[in-house]
Amino acid sequence: MTTLRLFSGWRAILGAATAVLLASCASPPPPPAPVVDVAPPPPVAKAPEPEPEIVSHAVSPRDYRQDGARHIYSKNSHRIFKGRMPPLLQGVGTMQLHIGRRGEVLAMNWMRPPSHPGAKAEIERTVMAAAPYPAPIRLGGVVYTDTWLWDKSGRFQLDTLTEGQRSR
Numbered sequence: 001m002t003t004l005r006l007f008s009g010w011r012a013i014l015g016a017a018t019a020v021l022l023a024s025c026a027s028p029p030p031p032p033a034p035v036v037d038v039a040p041p042p043p044v045a046k047a048p049e050p051e052p053e054i055v056s057h058a059v060s061p062r063d064y065r066q067d068g069a070r071h072i073y074s075k076n077s078h079r080i081f082k083g084r085m086p087p088l089l090q091g092v093g094t095m096q097l098h099i100g101r102r103g104e105v106l107a108m109n110w111m112r113p114p115s116h117p118g119a120k121a122e123i124e125r126t127v128m129a130a131a132p133y134p135a136p137i138r139l140g141g142v143v144y145t146d147t148w149l150w151d152k153s154g155r156f157q158l159d160t161l162t163e164g165q166r167s168r
Contacts (some may be wrong), residue, residue, distance in 0.1 A: 002024070003133040017089060027121060031151070032090060032096070032156075045143050046077040052102050052103050052132065052134075052135035052137075053132070054071065054103065054132070054133070054134040054135065054137075055134055055135045055137050056068075056133075056134035056135065056136050056137065056138075057137065057138055058136060058138065058139060058142070059138050059139070060139075061139070061142050061143060061144040061145075064099075064134075064136055064139065064142045064144050065133045065144045065145070065146055065159050066160060067133075068097065068099070068133055068134070068144055068146065068160075069158045069160035069161045070135050070161070071130060071134055072126070072127070072130050072158065073158070073161060075129065076089075076126060076130070076156075079126075079154065079155050079156060080128055080155060080156065080157065081149075081151050081153070081156060081157050083163055084163050084164045084165055084166045085149050085151060085157055085162065085163070085165040085166065086150075086151065086165070086166055087162070087165065087166055087167060087168055088150060089149055089151060089152075089165075090114075090116050090119055090150050090152040091114025091115060091116040091119030091120070091123075091148070091150035092112075092114055092147065092148065092149055092150065093112060093113050093114035093119065093120060093123060093145060093147065093148045093150070094110070094111040094112040094145060094146070094147045094148075095109065095110055095111065095113055095123065095145065095147075095148065096109040096110075096143060096144070096145045097110055097127065097143070097145070097146070098141075098142075098143050099133050099136060099141065099142050099143075099144070100141050100163060101135060101136065101137075101140045101141045102132065102135050103131070103132035103133040103134055103135040103136075104131060104132055104133075105127065105131045105132075105133070106141075108124060108127055111145065114148065114150055116150070119148075120149040122150075123150065123156075126156075130157060142154075146158050146159055146160050147159035149165070
């Protein structure tokens with residue numbers, strides 16, 4: 001029995017010595033970081049958006065359709081078919097145009113594309129080249145529809161401003 005007590009005493013002494021040894025080897029905790037009073041950065045001033053060059057005072061998509069058609073005509077005066085269109089056209093297409101609040105083209109959707117692929121591609125290029133459109137300041141953005149009447153000469157009229165079509 002004395003051997004057993006002696007053995008458990010050595011065990012306790014050895015455990016305590018190991019704990020002391022390990023505690024002396026541990027590095028001290030790092031000192032707390034110094035407190036620095038740093039003010040948050042000043043807010044970045046956002047440059048005001050420039051005013052649109054061309055504005056529309058239309059109060060409905062129907063009113064805006066006139067402004068949109070006149071705008072396309074002003075950008076393509078050399079391509080407008082003068083007078084009444086011939087009875088057979090190369091293409092007739094109806095497009096819905098989404099215009100953002102600053103006059104940017106947001107989307108083009110064909111409701112009825114022209115059957116001639118060249119006319120379709122040229123109309124899409126013409127629509128994009130005419131941007132920016134008059135900014136619909138009272139509407140905040142607008143979706144309007146117009147029909148393109150495309151002649152084989154590459155000239156066109158929009159249904160909104162058409163001069164009509166000859167019967168023969």
